[in-house]
Amino acid sequence: MKTRSTIRLAGAFALLASLAVPLTPARAGFSYFAGTGNYYGLTTSAMNWTQAEAEAVGLGGHLVSITSAAENAFLASTFLSVAQGQAVPYWIGLNDAASEGQFVWSSGEAVTYANWASGEPNNVGDEDYGALSWHFARGDQVSPGTWNDTPLNGTSGYGGNSNGPYFGIIELSYNPAAVPEPTSLFMAALCLSLALIATSRRGRRPSRMATAVVLAPLAACLAPASAEAGSIAIANASFEEPSGQIHGPASGWTPISNDDPANRYNPFQFWGPNAWYLGANPDTDPGVGGTGYQGIDGRSLAFAYEQDPGTGIQQTLDAFLEAGMSYTLTVAVGHRNGAEFGAPTLGSLIELLAGDTVIASSRDDIGPDAGTFRDQVAFLADSDAFADLIGVRLSIRLTTTLPFTVTYQATDWDNVRLVATAAVPEPAGIAMLAVGAIAVGIAARRRGR
Secondary structure (H helix, E strand, O other): OHHHHHHHHHHHHHHHHHHHOOOOOOOOOOEEEOOOOEEEEEOOOOEOHHHHHHHHHHOOOEEOOOOOHHHHHHHHHHOOOOOOOOOOOEEEEEEOOOOOOOOEEOOOOOOOOOOEOOOOOOOOOOOOEEEEOHHHHHOOOOOOOOEEEEOOOOEOOOOOOOEOOEEEEEEEOOOOOOOOOOOHHHHHHHHHHHHHHHOOOOOOOOOHHHHHHHHHHHHHHHOOOOOOEEEOOOOOOOOOOOOOOOEEOOOOOEEEOOOOOOEEEOOOOOOOOOOOOOOOOOOOOHHHOOOOOOOOOOOOEEEEEOOOOOOEEEEEEEEEOOOOEEEEEEEEEEEOOHHHOOOOOOOEEEEEEEOOEEEEEEEEOOOOOOOEEEEEEEEEOOHHHHHHHOOOEEEEEEEOOOOOOOOOOEEEEEEEEEEEEEOOOOHHHHHHHHHHHHHHHHHHHHHOO
8 A cells, every 4th residue: 555655655756746747838930041050030029128137037048149141141131121120239148247348148159250331339328248240220421231339228319219128039049939947857757766666565566556647747747848940942053954064944943034034054154244243253163173162052043133023933842831830031132243242132032932921021122231141031930820721732932022223233143042840749748648548548547447
């Protein structure tokens, strides 16, 4: 009887532990960046820098530490207008609160990269905290993504959308939309303790009740602790086919156009006097052993040139919307220079569709600096938001957004990527699994009497 009482007590403890172990709540809206392997999202509201850092720490991360131009471009594109439907600044982890002029990342990472706006940091009015895209939000003629130092609560009175407080960009090593914050050490210890109790009945075979008691927390222990990411195949994703073609249609893609469809071209060979990208010429052509050009994947691009909004390309994929998944569509978007220097882009809208329904999109009317590329990202946090479309075929659409008004106005696309991340059980699901296992054990024990 003493052993039975012990097992019952352990069962009750297992149930309570399964329900009461603190787990970080699921948090949607974070975007994945392959360059770091991390996830990025915003604080729950606009707040001062210290509050934003505290919220990030509470999720197991910090305000973002930006360590490369690629990461900075990803952030500038991803969070261009997501917070309030307009350009706004965002807190980053950079600060010199401890020692004036000695900027450090709140994460403790080394400062190896900087993208200060011209004349910054200037410490006007005791400015100790870094903000992304402040000058762009104010309305200055700069690209989004430059940095400014600001006071704790943000600036006030500078115009545009620069007034604080700001949303903060949080950087996490896990996807909070899919992965509970781990408590595996505690649960592993609990599993081990219960296993010892259940098998210590003087050498006798464990009862069905004891087995259920062990299986309940064990299921929680063994639940997947991370999400698995996988790339979805895209035909001719870097527009390299047909090989040898200097200018013409891109294999695997269907043009969307009014009169002159979007096509593909090789800027290393089809350059002539216009020099579509300065430095992309026959000498740097990777197809003949050249060094290539930063941002161009391979030697060819897709483009829309001097066309009306809605011109572009699309592709139907051999993949279907799956339940419990997040999807990240990333496209390198380019802005020509050379003879076109000063001409704006035609804008870029990238969309992921299930059937005819857009399930993720990103619009960028600004584009990168002339002669450069930056990643544009569209993110779907949870496919279950489109439950009626599960099983429907996916497709990708890339189109322009702005009217043709200036000679040489164009948008280029390259290196199209789509990653699906499988969700794992949320805390409530794990707890219910534990409850269900114990209930089955109790029922089995009663039938065995």
